[in-house]
Amino acid sequence: MSNLSEQATPGFLVWRLSMKWRVAVDRAVAPLGLTHAQYSLVASLHGMQRSGLRPSQRRLADHTGLEALYVSKLARGLEAAGLLERTRDPADPRAVQLALTEEGRETTRRAIDIVQGLLRQLLAPLGGPDSPRAQEFTHDLTALLDAPLDPSATADGTPPATDQ
Structure with a gap:
């Protein structure tokens, strides 16, 4: 265990750990012209498209955990780079749908391969990505992500009393 x-x-x-991961992904995908945040967006969009979805910016924001306004900014930059298309949703003219271009799909596939290599390195101390320890770690991270956080809760985690 480190000091x-x-x-x-x-x-x-x-x-x-999140900072270590972000910096490593930023450095690894930089030669492809991507940042970690852009990678998170295109990799998520790639997976959703493979499932037959053409998500809105809002849905992609919800999926990635990024703010909708930030997703919009990232999407505009990725569109300018020729990696994705933004179109109005025919069912909801207020919504913008996103789709990777052919160049975007190719860049994303390359980035995913690079990041998977980083993931193998990260999980090597736990026995690799398919090890029982890594699966338990993934389970624990999911439980933590699913747990609600209330910034207004008291120090013991209970909601503050309200005057009525």
Whole structure:
């Protein structure tokens, strides 16, 4: 165990791991002209398209956990780079649908291969991506992501009392 983690809180360790991952992905996909945030968007869009979906910016924002306004900004940049198309949803003229271009699909496939290599490196200490420890880790991360967080809750985690 590193000196860093001996006295660190779980929140600090989650933050450090997320920063380590973001920096590694940023560096790895930079030669493809992508940032980590752009990669998150195109990789998610790639998976959704493979499932037959043409998601709206809002749906992609919900899927990635990014703010809708940020997804819109990223999508405009990716569109300018020729990697995706933004079109009005015929069923809802307020919504913008996203789809990867052919160039976007090729770039995304290359980026996914690169990031999968990083993931194998990250999970090697747990026995690799298919190991029982990595599967348990994934399960634990999912449980943490599914747990609601209320910034207004008290220090013990209970909602604050309201005056009525």
